[in-house]
Amino acid sequence: MVKVSVIEKKVSENVLESVFINKVEQQIFSVFPTTIRNLFSEISRDLLIELEEIRFRLNRPLILITAKEHLTITTKKQLSKILENGYIVTHQDMEKILHKISQSSIYAWEEEFRRGYITLKGGHRIGLTGKAVLDKGLIKTLKDISGLNFRIAKEIIGVADQIMPYLITREQRIRHTLLVSPPRCGKTTLLRDIVRQLSTGIPSIGFLGVNVGLVDERSEIAGTFQGVPQYNVGLRTDVLDGCPKAQGMVMLVRSMSPQVIATDEIGTYEDIQALEEVLNAGVSLITTVHGHNLQDLKQRPYLSKIVEQRLFSRIIILGRSLGVGTIEQILDGDTFEPLLAKPRKGG
Amino acid sequence: MFKMVGAILIIIGSGITGLIIARNYSLRPQQIRYLRNGMQMLETEILYGLTPLPEALRRIGQRLPFPIGQFYLRTSELLTHGEGLPAFEAWEIALRDLQDNSALLAEDLDILYYFGQSLGGSDRQEQEKNLRLVLEQLRQLEIKAEELKVKNKKLWQYLGFSLGAVVVLILI
Numbered sequence: 001m002v003k004v005s006v007i008e009k010k011v012s013e014n015v016l017e018s019v020f021i022n023k024v025e026q027q028i029f030s031v032f033p034t035t036i037r038n039l040f041s042e043i044s045r046d047l048l049i050e051l052e053e054i055r056f057r058l059n060r061p062l063i064l065i066t067a068k069e070h071l072t073i074t075t076k077k078q079l080s081k082i083l084e085n086g087y088i089v090t091h092q093d094m095e096k097i098l099h100k101i102s103q104s105s106i107y108a109w110e111e112e113f114r115r116g117y118i119t120l121k122g123g124h125r126i127g128l129t130g131k132a133v134l135d136k137g138l139i140k141t142l143k144d145i146s147g148l149n150f151r152i153a154k155e156i157i158g159v160a161d162q163i164m165p166y167l168i169t170r171e172q173r174i175r176h177t178l179l180v181s182p183p184r185c186g187k188t189t190l191l192r193d194i195v196r197q198l199s200t201g202i203p204s205i206g207f208l209g210v211n212v213g214l215v216d217e218r219s220e221i222a223g224t225f226q227g228v229p230q231y232n233v234g235l236r237t238d239v240l241d242g243c244p245k246a247q248g249m250v251m252l253v254r255s256m257s258p259q260v261i262a263t264d265e266i267g268t269y270e271d272i273q274a275l276e277e278v279l280n281a282g283v284s285l286i287t288t289v290h291g292h293n294l295q296d297l298k299q300r301p302y303l304s305k306i307v308e309q310r311l312f313s314r315i316i317i318l319g320r321s322l323g324v325g326t327i328e329q330i331l332d333g334d335t336f337e338p339l340l341a342k343p344r345k346g347g
Numbered sequence: 348m349f350k351m352v353g354a355i356l357i358i359i360g361s362g363i364t365g366l367i368i369a370r371n372y373s374l375r376p377q378q379i380r381y382l383r384n385g386m387q388m389l390e391t392e393i394l395y396g397l398t399p400l401p402e403a404l405r406r407i408g409q410r411l412p413f414p415i416g417q418f419y420l421r422t423s424e425l426l427t428h429g430e431g432l433p434a435f436e437a438w439e440i441a442l443r444d445l446q447d448n449s450a451l452l453a454e455d456l457d458i459l460y461y462f463g464q465s466l467g468g469s470d471r472q473e474q475e476k477n478l479r480l481v482l483e484q485l486r487q488l489e490i491k492a493e494e495l496k497v498k499n500k501k502l503w504q505y506l507g508f509s510l511g512a513v514v515v516l517i518l519i
Contacts, residue, residue, distance in 0.1 A: 095433075103399040104426055104434035104467040107474045110397075141470055 020154075021048050027122035028054070028150055033096040036062070039087055042077045052184070056148040058094055061086030067324055098145055101126065111242070113141045115218070123153040123223020123230035153223060155231050159186070159325060159346060160193035166314055166330050166339065167194065167286075168207055174198060174260050174284040176311060176333070180291045181318035186325030186346055187288050188264060190318065192221050192231055194286060195262045199234020212237045213258030213283075215248035221264055246270035253281045262286040272302045279311060293317060294331065310334050319343070354519070358511035365507015372500045374450035376492035381415035382459070383485045390478045393471065400434055400467045401426045414448040438463030458484045 029037050039062070053065040061072045061083045071079050072086025080086060101118055102109050112118045118126045129147035133140045167175050177194075181187035201209030214237050216222045222229035224241040233239065238256045240248045245263050252258055261278050266287050278285055291297050294315065298304045306312070315331040325346025330339040385407050392403035401423045408420030418441050425437035432440070439460065446456055462481040465473065 099433050102467075103401055104437075105393075105399040105401075105403075106467060106469055107393055107471045108397045108399045110470050 017045065017049055021045060023122055024048060024051070024152060027120055028124055028152065031097055031100040031120070033093055036087070036093060039073045039075075039077055043073070043079065047071075047079070051152055053152065054150040056089045056094065056097070056150075058089055058091060058146040060089060062089055094145055094148065097148060110141055114139055115242075116142065117218070119219040119223060119225055119230075121225045121230065123155070123225070125151045125153070125220065125223075127151065153230075154189060155192065156186075156189055156325075157193065157196070157232065160190055160197055162344065163190075163316060163327060163330065164194070164197055164202055164207075165205060166316075167198075168202075168205070172207060174210065174286075175313040176279065176284055177286045177314045177316065178307075178312040178333070179286075179288040179316050179318060180293070180297065181288065182292050182320075183290065184324070185318045185320055187318055188220050190316075190325065190346070191262060191264060191286065191288055192233060195221065195237060195260075196232050196234040198260055198262075198286075199237040209234070209236055210259035211257065212260045212262060213249075213252035213256050214239045215243055215245050215252065215261065215263040216241050217243060217245050217248065218264065221262070244270075246274035249274045249278050253278055253283055258283060260284045260286060264288050265290065267300070267303065269302055272306060275306065275311065285312075292319070293328075294336065307333075318346075322346075350519070354515040357515055357518075358508060361511035361514070362508040365503045365505070365510070368507070369500045369503035371450040372496045372503065375452065375455075376489055376496055378415055378449050378451055379455060379485055379489040379492055381411050382455075383482060383489065385411055385415060385419055386478060386482050386485065390475075390482070393474050393478065397471075414445060417448070418442070418445040434467035435463050435465075438466055455485075455488055458488070 029040060032040075047064070047066065050066040050068075051064060052067060053063075055063040055065065057063075063083065063086070064071045064073070064079075069081065070083065071081060072083045074080050074085050075087050098106075101120065106113075109118060113128065116128050118128065120126060127147075127149035128142055128145055130142040130145040133143055167177050169175060179187055179191060195212055195214055198207075199209055199212040201207055212234060214221060214233060216224065216239055219241055221231075222233045222237075222239045222241065223231050224239060227241075229237075229239055238252065238258065240252060243251070245266060246268070249261055249263060252261055261283050262285075264287070266272070266275065266289055275285060275287075289297065289303060291300075291303075294307070294317070297307050307315075310333055312333040315333050315336075316327065317329045317331070319326050319328040321328060321343050322345045327340070327344045327346060329343070331337065332339060388407045388410070389403060392398040392406065396403070398406075404419045404423035404426070408416045408418070408423060410416070411419065421441040421444055422434075422437045425432050425440055426434060442456055442459055442463065445451065445459075458481060462477060465477050467474075
């Protein structure tokens with residue numbers, strides 16, 4: 001009996017992996033020129049699954065990034081750790097990729113160029129570097145694009161399962177929550193799943209679901225492509241895409257009457273002001289911030305203020321000690337007492 | 348009897364040739380006008396709608412009659428087909444088809460060709476400049492083509508038949 005369930009789990013994992021690889025091939029590889037797509041033809045499935053980023057830098061080797069290492073592909077389609085041996089990205093490659101992602105219409109993506117990234121179908125994001133064109137001291141657009149970073153989107157449904165009970169009170173109220181995490185530790189993935197669960201409801205603990213307002217300034221949480229969220233963000237979620245956080249939060253409170261507002265990476269003075277307005281309106285808040293631990297936050301001028309004012313009642317700290325998405329600690333925001341005995345593996 | 352049939356054939360033949368030339372004179376300004384309409388729509392799509400080219404050109408193509416509509420549709424198709432050509436290449440290929448199917452002259456096609464070189468490849472401001480330029484150029488062409496039409500259409504309508512008649516008279 002036990003064995004059967006193990007096999008079943010394996011099979012369903014396999015299916016998920018195939019779906020993921022198909023997605024990567026259709027949504028990311030399809031914008032590569034044929035020469036580069038061919039390089040990937042002999043890469044193993046195992047590597048494709050672990051792939052986090054693919055980086056193109058003009059006149060430098062193509063680099064694949066996984067959680068463990070940096071690799072390149074040689075012109076003979078072999079993987080190599082010696083980056084110098086890798087395929088060198090040409091000017092033509094860059095042009096072709098840009099042409100493909102912009103559909104030959106650079107003008108239509110001015111805003112994206114100005115912000116420095118483009119969201120692809122499937123929620124994958126391409127970071128851009130190049131020469132900045134300034135207008136009155138502000139970045140107007142980028143030209144002569146010299147670097148592209150494909151960040152492969154991973155949606156993990158259920159990754160927030162084990163922390164949801166910490167976020168909801170017995171009276172079914174949602175606690176103000178702050179996720180603290182260094183980059184690339186699964187912060188956005190976790191936030192997305194929290195939003196999904198709050199919005200759709202959690203039958204196992206009898207939580208019915210509430211209206212959630214999501215301010216997705218960098219199109220990362222919902223991965224909106226042409227107005228449609230590419231990730232499952234729940235049945236009752238309203239997404240304000242590409243909107244500055246501070247303005248967006250206030251806008252949502254006024255227009256959509258959410259019970260929860262979620263947003264990513266707060267930090268500026270305006271953000272904090274908007275936070276206070278949201279809290280005063282009686283709306284629960286879920287947000288994230290960059291950092292390794294509580295100490296980090298206390299050193300940052302505006303953030304230390306909100307931590308000390310005890311605005312958040314749960315502080316969740318993420319890390320990598322047991323792999324990507326490890327929940328290192330959950331703190332009570334009022335007493336700063338730890339609620340976990342030891343770090344827990346994510347997912 | 349044999350002579351009669353021959354004479355009639357000659358007159359009809361040259362008459363039709365004259366009519367075709369006359370028709371081309373009146374088709375050209377019309378087609379330039381459609382092109383101009385298309386460019387105006389493209390201006391709206393690019394500057395205000397920020398619509399990507401394949402979609403913008405497709406919409407325009409559907410709203411214009413043959414062969415101008417076909418030209419926009421073909422460009423749109425080439426942009427999305429397979430690996431997708433860069434905008435200026437797709438534009439060039441579609442132009443070649445347009446040359447075969449339309450009453451447009453080399454000078455008209457040249458203007459379109461140069462416009463195509465910068466299509467899509469730059470920001471909104473640049474696109475606006477190019478669109479303004481091509482619209483103005485097309486307007487000038489249309490005026491000239493219209494003048495030619497007035498001057499030559501009537502002429503060729505009769506000239507073909509008259510020439511045919513002259514030839515017949517000489518032969519008889």
